[in-house]
Structures are given as C-alpha cells and as structure tokens.
Amino acid sequence: MISAKPGRVLAMVACTERLGVPRGSGMFRQALHTVSCFSEDKIAAKVDYLKRTLRWSDTEVGIAVSKAPVLLTRSNGVLQRMSDFLISEVGLEPAYIARRPAMLTYSLEGRLRPRYYVMRFLKESGLLNHDRDYYSMVVVGEKVFVEKFICPQKQAAPHLAKDYAAACTGQVPATFTFT
Structure with a gap:
C-alpha cells in the first residue's frame, strides 16, 4: 500500500468506508489492507455474494465486514458451506450471524x-x-x-x-x- 499511488490509496479508503468500516474503527487498518488486495469490482461481487448466500441486507453486510473484514477473502465455496450449516442445520438467523461474523472465520x-x-x-x-x-x-x-x-x-x-x-x-x- 505504501508504494501505491495517492489516488489509489484514496480510492481504497473510500471503498473501506463504503463497506461500513469508519476511519476511527480498530478494524479500519485490517479492512484497508483487505481492500488493497482486490479490485472494487471483486469487492462488490463479494458483497453481493454475502448478501445472497447469507441472506444479509446492506446494513448486515456492513456490520459483519466492519467486525471481520477478512470475510471478503473467504472463498465462495467456504461461505456457501458455512451458510448452509449455520442457517439450515444449526438454525441461526442471518442477522444473528451478521452480528457475530467471527463464526465465519473458524473452521x-x-x-x-x-x-x-x-x-x-x-x-x-x-x-x-x-x-x-x-x-x-x-x-x-x-x-x-x-x-x-x-x-x-x-x-x-x-x-x-x-x-x-x-x-x-x-x-x-x-x-x-x-x-
């Protein structure tokens, strides 16, 4: 990120904030690092996938990503299996998962x-x-x-x-x- 052009850094900061991670948040640095690894199109696609797979609203995606930006790096297959298990088998509500996104980081x-x-x-x-x-x-x-x-x-x-x-x-x- 240090070698990135200033315009790219500003775009990454704006993208991170649009995801729901405020600059003052303790997770901002981690979210910024995550965003720096992907294009905005890939991030938008992952956000859409999270919404479809975990049945989350835009607000719930923002809550989850602000607590666990690493979710953006999880493969679609892993997220699908997690969703199937947590929602269908365990019976958890999507909003419950969104408020506790650390669950999606465990094996x-x-x-x-x-x-x-x-x-x-x-x-x-x-x-x-x-x-x-x-x-x-x-x-x-x-x-x-x-x-x-x-x-x-x-x-x-x-x-x-x-x-x-x-x-x-x-x-x-x-x-x-x-x-």
Whole structure:
C-alpha cells in the first residue's frame, strides 16, 4: 500500500468506508489492507455474494465486514458451506450471524460442526441448559471449551471426549447422529 499511488490509496479508503468500516474503527487498518488486495469490482461481487448466500441486507453486510473484514477473502465455496450449516442445520438467523461474523472465520469441520454436535448432544441429554447460546460455545478457545463443556460430563457421558475428538477429525460418531 505504501508504494501505491495517492489516488489509489484514496480510492481504497473510500471503498473501506463504503463497506461500513469508519476511519476511527480498530478494524479500519485490517479492512484497508483487505481492500488493497482486490479490485472494487471483486469487492462488490463479494458483497453481493454475502448478501445472497447469507441472506444479509446492506446494513448486515456492513456490520459483519466492519467486525471481520477478512470475510471478503473467504472463498465462495467456504461461505456457501458455512451458510448452509449455520442457517439450515444449526438454525441461526442471518442477522444473528451478521452480528457475530467471527463464526465465519473458524473452521467448519474442525470447530463449528464438532461443537454444534457437542451442544446438541448435551442439550438432548439434559446435560446443558437449553438457553445456552451456540456462539458462546464456538468463540472460546479449545482448552476452555474442553474444560467447560467436555470434562464436567465425564460421569454422565464418558464417551463425549472421544466422540468430540473424532468429530474434530471429520468423523461423526453414532452418539452424534440425531434424528
């Protein structure tokens, strides 16, 4: 960006602001870097794709991108799989996802899906409060997740740690098969 012509830098700043990331924001620098990697046409196409795939309005795209500009770098295939999983399988509302775009930066197979299986298993087994928020289970680090949601269930569900580990490698244990 330092070697870019001043006119290009001004265009990148304007594009970043149009995406909903204000100059004073802590994410402005990251958003500016992301914008610098793509043409305005590609950014517009990605914004349109986010709106179609995740069923977001212009405002929701602005909210999401201002919190996680890296979304603009995610492939369309990854975004489609995330959308299918989070909206169709988990049952999250598009606005919920837009306000928590960090979910779209995690691995679907290594984090989102296995933790959803654990949450669903614990809820259906009566071992977890039904009001527990999915995002609160996704956002914590691995060590905290295991300490908070897996270890306390050693007596009631001795297979849970092994099943969770298997789910993190892409396998779906029979205990995580829901009807």
